[in-house]
Amino acid sequence: MSVEGTAGDAGAATTLDTAWAVRWMRDTAQVVSENRALLIDLDRAIGDADHGENLDRGFGAVLSKLDDGTPETPAAVLKLVAMTLMSTVGGAAGPLYGTAFLRAATSLGDATAVEPSGVAGMIAAARDGIVARGKAEVGDKTMVDAWTPAAEAAQTAALAGATAPEVLAAAANAAHAGAVATEPLIARKGRASYLGERSAGHQDPGAVSTALILQAAAEAAGGEVA
């Protein structure tokens, strides 16, 4: 696909171009579909059992949109995803992921390839959008508990000189660890908060889907995810 003149990174790191963004979203649709039952079960335990179904519907709609034509930049891909999720998901994940992808798109501007620092900035922007929309903090047992360590790990990796795929992999691994760490927490936001102490003992479905989405981003870039 597009080969830019600014050959920055040494080595054979995958360029995070529009084709990567499209692969990311197609892989996300697939992994969400494969984990639909898992997400539904997690959400049934502490919520309203609709997270897997809603996300599967949303990313299914994203696939149809991408089949209709490929946007021109990574940001345009993410914006298309944001608008589609907002209209089709229905549950809290719609406005939350809609905001996340919209802010991520804005952070990328019209770049045709995303640099390591751009990856870190994109994930931080997504996290900030989710926090602004959902008013949740770290420890509330929400997707913020996956996005925040992901943003921090991406920032650390980018500053240490990692390639863009390595930055994504660091974010994905941190998101996964963050999702696992939601298990003992008592929910303070979202539908699960009505359960009080009974919400402990299950991973938060939004944190788990966040880890899946970031894992897809890393794998679409050829990054090694633990």
Add this chain to the structure above:
Amino acid sequence: MSVGLVIVSHSRKIAEGVVELAAQMAPDVVLVAAGGADGDGGARIGTSFDRVQAGIEEASGGGDGVVVLTDLGSAVMTAEMVLEFLEPDARSAVRLAQAALVEGAVAAAVQAQGGSSIDEVLRAAEGAVVSIRPEELEPFVSHAAAAPGSEAAGSRGAASSGDGPRAGGSWTLPNEMGLHARPAAALAAGLADLDAEITVNGVDGKSVMLLMSLGLGQGRTVTVEASGPDAQAALDFVGQAVESGFGEPS
């Protein structure tokens, strides 16, 4: 023309039901239900960006602005997103109420029916139920369920708290319809900005819903107790409003 309302709920039935309920008391107000999400024939539980967006557009037809009321979490987030996508001009004429859906919608509809401004309608919605803590709903429940009357208010007067000057008084409702929706809204709106704790027959005088729940008809006694800097002003306002029969026939 009047302020329009959009009712956003996860459930299409809830949104339609709230519109139906509120419309009974506000026949001239544009009330739009924006409930549920696409799927299952439009009856899927969830909230829809597109429906909320279309609802706001429809409700803004009156030209006096729109107040949006929501139920649980993602309904709020969806509504916030829609607001962010509005052009600045359109955005300035929309308010998102932080209110209990049913009580807020009824109070807002009554206020809008009376021709109030968008911010007065918003205040009515948000003042309808201050909190959903059960102990604070107690007067609402007990007065609505039991036969209402001024005796209850009299017996609890000694226990009331509040700083500053106190004032109290009683009047008999002269108008045929009594303290129904419109006068309740007028009283609550008039008392809203006063710096005083005001009870009417034991319930919060600034709450349209609680005033209506008293169910006071013609000939019943309205007993007001107020404390705080504006206590006397509150008393004067209620007295004048009741004595005039709220401008209605007796």
